[in-house]
Amino acid sequence: xxxxxxxxxxxxxxxxxxxxxxxxxxxxPFLGFAAYPIPxxxxxxQKAEDKAWEHERYERVPILGPVTSGGPPVALDPPSDDxxxxxxxxxxxxxxxxxxxxxxxxxxxxxxxxxxxxxxDPPRVYPLIGPAQLHHAxxxxxxxxxxxKRVGWPVPHTIKDEDGQEVVYIDHNHLHMVGNVDTGAxxxx
Numbered sequence: 140x141x142x143x144x145x146x147x148x149x150x151x152x153x154x155x156x157x158x159x160x161x162x163x164x165x166x167x168p169f170l171g172f173a174a175y176p177i178p179x180x181x182x183x184x185q186k187a188e189d190k191a192w193e194h195e196r197y198e199r200v201p202i203l204g205p206v207t208s209g210g211p212p213v214a215l216d217p218p219s220d221d222x223x224x225x226x227x228x229x230x231x232x233x234x235x236x237x238x239x240x241x242x243x244x245x246x247x248x249x250x251x252x253x254x255x256x257x258x259x260d261p262p263r264v265y266p267l268i269g270p271a272q273l274h275h276a277x278x279x280x281x282x283x284x285x286x287x288k289r290v291g292w293p294v295p296h297t298i299k300d301e302d303g304q305e306v307v308y309i310d311h312n313h314l315h316m317v318g319n320v321d322t323g324a325x326x327x328x
Contacts, residue, residue: 189225197222202268202314206259214257214276218309223250223280226307239291245303249283255308262317270317280307 206212218226236242256277264270286303290296 193225197225200313202271202316203274204316205318206272206274206315212257212259212274212315214254214274215311215313217252217254218278218280218311220250222309223252223282223307224248226280226309227282227305230307231305241291242287242289244287244289245284246287247283247285251281251283253279253281255279259315265314268314271314272317274313274315276311276313278309278311280309281305282307 201215254276256275258275260273260275262270262272282305284303284305286300288298288300290298
């Protein structure tokens with residue numbers, strides 16, 4: 140008989156504790172208006188993702204090992220189609236984009252990449268890197284496309300340019316270490 144009041148009391152205490160813990164009153168910090176979700180435009184989210192993608196993939200300069208003797212240094216990979224299209228859209232932005240009012244489309248895109256220059260500068264000391272040589276690789280990328288403009292107001296019409304062409308220049312520069320390179324891999328701490 141004495142066990143029932145203890146069990147009932149434990150259930151009541153457990154229920155009160157479960158209500159006061161978590162997101163309810165008394166649990167966690169009070170954030171005020173910051174506790175409510177704020178909607179973010181998909182356009183702003185896409186811009187932030189594109190900026191992070193370009194920084195991660197295309198805005199860093201790699202530091203490679205020394206140039207081997209006996210042969211000319213060869214440039215890294217040519218620019219990818221993704222990189223060319225991103226640079227193309229920066230230099231040739233698509234205005235409009237309002238459905239049924241003004242739309243611009245690029246179709247039948249073809250990219251031709253040509254190596255213009257590939258040379259290595261003499262060694263010099265770079266801060267935080269040490270002695271290194273800068274390897275220049277410059278590419279000329281020609282983008283062929285069909286541009287279709289659809290205007291819906293005041294007079295609906297479509298303009299189609301089948302011979303669209305734009306030239307984009309992309310530099311791929313990277314560094315080569317010079318001399319007896321100590322990467323720190325064998326360092327004893």
